[in-house]
Amino acid sequence: MKWGMSRGIKRATVYRSVAIALVVLALELLCRAGLITHLTMPPPSEIVRDLWKILVSGSMTGAILKTLTDVVIAFAAAVFAGVGAGAVIHRWRALRDGLDPLFATYYAIPIYAFYPLFIILFGLGDTPQILIGFMLAVVAVIVNTLNGLDRVPRALIKTARIYRLGPIKTAARITLPFAAPYLFTGVKLAVAYSFIGVIGAEFIMSRSGLGYEINFAYNNFDNAIMYPLILLVMLAATTVNMTLYHWEKKLLARRGRG
Amino acid sequence: MRQSWRPARNAAILIAAILVLWQALFEFAGRHALTPPFETFRYMAELLSTSSFWSHLAETGRAFAVALVIAITLGLFIGLVLGLHRLSAEVAEPVLVALYSIPKITLYPIVLLVFGIGVPAKIAFGAIHGIVPVAIFTMNAVRNINPVLIKTARVLKLSRWRAIRFVLFPAALPEIFSSIRIGFSLTLIGTLLGEMFGSQRGLGFLLMTAIGLQNVRVIMAVTLLLVLFAAGVSTLLLTIDRQLHRRV
Numbered sequence: 001m002k003w004g005m006s007r008g009i010k011r012a013t014v015y016r017s018v019a020i021a022l023v024v025l026a027l028e029l030l031c032r033a034g035l036i037t038h039l040t041m042p043p044p045s046e047i048v049r050d051l052w053k054i055l056v057s058g059s060m061t062g063a064i065l066k067t068l069t070d071v072v073i074a075f076a077a078a079v080f081a082g083v084g085a086g087a088v089i090h091r092w093r094a095l096r097d098g099l100d101p102l103f104a105t106y107y108a109i110p111i112y113a114f115y116p117l118f119i120i121l122f123g124l125g126d127t128p129q130i131l132i133g134f135m136l137a138v139v140a141v142i143v144n145t146l147n148g149l150d151r152v153p154r155a156l157i158k159t160a161r162i163y164r165l166g167p168i169k170t171a172a173r174i175t176l177p178f179a180a181p182y183l184f185t186g187v188k189l190a191v192a193y194s195f196i197g198v199i200g201a202e203f204i205m206s207r208s209g210l211g212y213e214i215n216f217a218y219n220n221f222d223n224a225i226m227y228p229l230i231l232l233v234m235l236a237a238t239t240v241n242m243t244l245y246h247w248e249k250k251l252l253a254r255r256g257r258g
Numbered sequence: 259m260r261q262s263w264r265p266a267r268n269a270a271i272l273i274a275a276i277l278v279l280w281q282a283l284f285e286f287a288g289r290h291a292l293t294p295p296f297e298t299f300r301y302m303a304e305l306l307s308t309s310s311f312w313s314h315l316a317e318t319g320r321a322f323a324v325a326l327v328i329a330i331t332l333g334l335f336i337g338l339v340l341g342l343h344r345l346s347a348e349v350a351e352p353v354l355v356a357l358y359s360i361p362k363i364t365l366y367p368i369v370l371l372v373f374g375i376g377v378p379a380k381i382a383f384g385a386i387h388g389i390v391p392v393a394i395f396t397m398n399a400v401r402n403i404n405p406v407l408i409k410t411a412r413v414l415k416l417s418r419w420r421a422i423r424f425v426l427f428p429a430a431l432p433e434i435f436s437s438i439r440i441g442f443s444l445t446l447i448g449t450l451l452g453e454m455f456g457s458q459r460g461l462g463f464l465l466m467t468a469i470g471l472q473n474v475r476v477i478m479a480v481t482l483l484l485v486l487f488a489a490g491v492s493t494l495l496l497t498i499d500r501q502l503h504r505r506v
Contacts, residue, residue: 012348019349040371101269101493108443108492110450113481116469120477121291192359199361204454205469211364215455218367226367233364241359242352 042223051228060213060229067198067210070126074133074194079187081134082141087171089142090149106139115201124207133197137190144186148179181251188244195237269493293478302479311464318460321380322449328381329388329445330438336389337396337437338422341430347397354397358390363451370456380452380460387448388441395437399430432502439495446488 024044030036031043042050054060089096111132118128152175160170176183202211210233217226277295284294293301305311340347366383373379407429411421427434453462461480468476 012345015345015349016353020353041368097264097268098271098275101265101272104496105489105492107440108446108488109485110447110488112447112451112454113465113484116465116477117292117474117481119469120472120474121287195359196361196363200363200451203361203363203366204451204466211361214364214367218370230364230368234360237360238356241356245352245355 039221039223042227047227047231050224051231054225054228055232060210063208063210063213064232066126066208067202070130070198070202070209071133071194074130074137074198075190077130078134078137078141078190078194082138082186082190083145083176083183085138086142086145086149087176090146091167096146103139103143111135111197112200112204115204119205124205129198129201129206129209132201133194136193136197140189140193141183141186144182144189145179148182149175151182152178181248184244184248184251188241188248191240191244192237195233195240199233289474291474293475298475298478298482301475302482305476305479306483314460314464317377318449318453318462321377321453321460322384322446325381325384325449326388326442326445328385329441330392332385333389333392333437333441334396334434336393337434338400338426340393341397341400342426344401347401351394351397354390354394358394362387362448366452366455369452375456380449380457380462383452384445384449387451388445391444392437392441395440396430396434399433399437400426402433403429432499435495435499435502439492439499442495443488443492450484 027036027041028043028045031038031041031046089099114135115128115132118131122128122131156174156178157170160174165173199209199211202209203215204211206212210229214226214229214233217223217229280292280295284292340350362383365386369383369386370379373382403426407425408421411425416424450460450462450465453460454466457463461484465477465480467473468480
């Protein structure tokens with residue numbers, strides 16, 4: 001049974017790889033045949049070659065580091081603030097009642113619309129971009145933390161009380177570990193949202209970073225820089241997310257067996 | 259009865275808290291950074307009474323409506339097809355998840371190169387944002403349908419179309435509605451982002467120009483309008499959504 005299942009998943013992986021390879025190949029052929037003009041898109045092989053050149057030359061290293069630093073700051077702040085806020089809101093019923101409508105509609109609000117305001121408040125430095133990434137990510141962490149804490153069995157909390165654990169020890173040793181799979185969902189979303197927030201904000205208006213460089217290259221019709229950088233962003237986001245996706249599956253599988 | 263007005267009371271408290279915070283932020287940061295709540299509402303009403311603003315609004319509204327129809331139709335179709343075929347779903351799911359989590363704004367130059375500057379590019383960009391989440395949710399909704407229902411449809415020898423029409427779709431409806439709710443918000447964001455670049459009309463364009471001119475009044479009023487619209491529709495959809503989930 002188990003063997004059959006893992007073989008089925010492997011088969012899906014093979015099909016997926018073949019499908020992606022075919023799409024890339026088709027793009028390559030369309031570009032080479034001139035059906036997609038060079039002004040619209042260079043062939044994938046050329047994009048990869050240009051990306052390699054850019055990475056080796058080091059011309060974009062500054063932009064890459066700047067973006068990654070901002071993403072990491074936004075992400076870390078969102079996870080710490082989100083788990084902390086989640087734990088507090090969970091214990092404080094009235095606060096939760098008040099915030100529930102906000103959480104329910106939060107992701108319907110175009111957060112980018114606040115970006116102009118942040119630029120006026122904080123200037124064109126890194127702060128507005130980090131703030132957008134943070135704002136996109138933090139609520140996902142809060143909501144998933146609450147979701148996880150809601151599912152902690154009463155028996156565990158009572159056990160903590162019997163052992164006279166304080167609120168912080170209870171959280172560190174019992175409730176947060178129990179809620180780990182839900183927290184992980186929040187963390188996973190936080191990664192994606194900090195990427196989306198920071199790069200999106202850079203793209204809209206900023207003076208540096210990958211989003212800025214892509215927009216700059218677009219305005220100069222510089223496909224030899226634009227496409228490789230887009231590819232780089234896609235690769236980075238996909239790699240990080242797929243790693244987390246598999247990690248989460250493993251975590252859930254272990255929890256299921258345990 | 260008590261239950262039914264509680265959410266309304268919570269929302270009222272939240273709105274009051276936001277207004278107080280907003281006013282406090284204004285006192286702290288000053289007029290060059292933001293406008294106070296009352297003034298912003300008044301200026302928003304003023305904008306809404308001018309015809310030039312309405313032409314921008316109509317432009318955004320039209321692009322958003324078309325993008326939403328495309329996103330929901332294609333998303334439902336993709337989700338349904340994948341959900342009904344186990345192997346296809348396994349093949350496609352990680353790809354869809356990856357597409358969901360990439361910063362799609364970086365793809366916008368490609369959309370502009372393909373569609374040219376103008377309305378189609380905005381629509382395409384809005385639809386791109388919406389299709390993936392609608393497809394993911396629909397796919398999972400169909401995959402998670404109680405197998406007994408599917409077996410019953412088979413026992414009753416329903417044709418494929420009738421099985422979808424009378425069994426699968428109604429069974430998955432609450433989840434499908436959730437997917438449409440999420441698709442709505444993301445398509446709106448996508449359309450607005452699309453308008454911020456390579457566009458001469460629409461609310462996104464107004465925002466972008468206002469940033470350039472540091473026109474705080476316009477930024478605040480347009481942002482407020484967008485937030486009110488998004489939060490209003492989303493609350494409505496959420497109410498229907500919860501009703502649907504309760505019914506099942």
